[in-house]
Each structure stands twice: as structure tokens, then as C-alpha cells.
Amino acid sequence: MTRELVFVGIAYLLGSLPTALLAVRWVTGGDVRKEGSGNVGATNATRSAGLKVGIIVTIVDVGKGVLAVLLMTGVNPSASWQTAAVLAAMLGHCYPVWLRFHGGKGVATAFGAVAVMAPIPCACGLATWIVLVFIARYVSVASMGAAASLPMWLVLVDDPPLALLAGVSGAAVLVLLRHISNMKRLARGEEDRLGRGPGGV
Numbered sequence: 001m002t003r004e005l006v007f008v009g010i011a012y013l014l015g016s017l018p019t020a021l022l023a024v025r026w027v028t029g030g031d032v033r034k035e036g037s038g039n040v041g042a043t044n045a046t047r048s049a050g051l052k053v054g055i056i057v058t059i060v061d062v063g064k065g066v067l068a069v070l071l072m073t074g075v076n077p078s079a080s081w082q083t084a085a086v087l088a089a090m091l092g093h094c095y096p097v098w099l100r101f102h103g104g105k106g107v108a109t110a111f112g113a114v115a116v117m118a119p120i121p122c123a124c125g126l127a128t129w130i131v132l133v134f135i136a137r138y139v140s141v142a143s144m145g146a147a148a149s150l151p152m153w154l155v156l157v158d159d160p161p162l163a164l165l166a167g168v169s170g171a172a173v174l175v176l177l178r179h180i181s182n183m184k185r186l187a188r189g190e191e192d193r194l195g196r197g198p199g200g201v
Helices: 002-015 019-028 042-049 051-075 079-094 107-117 119-136 139-157 162-178 180-188
Strands: none
Touching: 002 051, 002 079, 019 042, 019 051, 042 051, 051 079, 051 107, 079 107, 079 162, 107 119, 107 139, 107 162, 119 139, 139 162, 139 180, 162 180
């Protein structure tokens, strides 16, 4: 169990890599936390430094989750420990120790981590995200909808281990909680649509 706990810690540290902060600082010299929505995530990085930077941040954030679970799989491939790595990577992204525990929303990192264990349900979740972005034009709405739908896709498409289903359900709740500020802006009619200012993931 000691090795597994070590790799849970490694998963957290991988997730906590502040990709958006580093990428925006490298390209523009600015601080993504002081621009747009202030969120340390791919959407705000896009608004702060352009689409190419946003794409790179997204790829790296997804990769953090993938690597966290793959490393744990090499140590202990049980669903319980893999799920622990999923949650640790996501918590690292949302609450990075390097940024005084003020991070991003965790969507891309959680997606990459869960995709290692359940690729087809994650593909369905991604399709849900794309449809919602196309219809609503709000990244935040798409992210919340996709996260909320993922436990359903797991049950409909796979026969998931209980640990994974519980972990994904917990991750979905965390995504919704991390989007409370977006919900408030939506309720006030202040959440800007995709490509038109702050908000989103």
C-alpha cells in the first residue's frame, strides 16, 4: 500500500502542474489569473494568449490525467487505486499547492484520467460536450453537462467497477461545484458566450 500511496501523491503533483499559468506567462509574460475570468484553465488561456496556447494547455492537462492513471496502473491496476489516481490528479489541478490551492476546474485532467479506464463512455461524454458547445455556445454549460452525463454513460455503455462509478460521480460533483461562479453569471445573464470574453472552464 505504501507504493500506491506514493503514486497517489505523484498523481496529485502531476495534476497540480499549472499548465495555463506557465503557458500564458511563457507566451505573453502575463498572469492568466489576472486576465479574463481569472481561471487557471484552457479556456481562459485561450482568451489570454490565443487559440494555439489554449489547445496546447488542453492537451497537456488531458495528458496529466492520462499519465497519472498509467503510472498507477503500473504499480497496482485495481480499479480502486486507479480511481484514487483519477481523483488525486483532478484535485491537484483544482487545488494546486503551488498556487495556494487556487487552480482550474479540473475538466480536462479528469477526462484524460477517466479515459484510460473507460474510453468509450468518455468518448460519449466528449460528444455531449461538443453538442452542448454547439447548441449553447457556453464552454461552462458544456463542461457541466458533460461531467454530469459521464456517470450515466458509464452505466449505459460499460459495466463499471463500483469504485470507478463512485469516483466519477464524485468528480462530476466537484466539476459542478467548481462552476458555481459560472452558474451565478449565467443566472445574471453575464456569462459570455464562446469567443466573446471571460467565463467557461
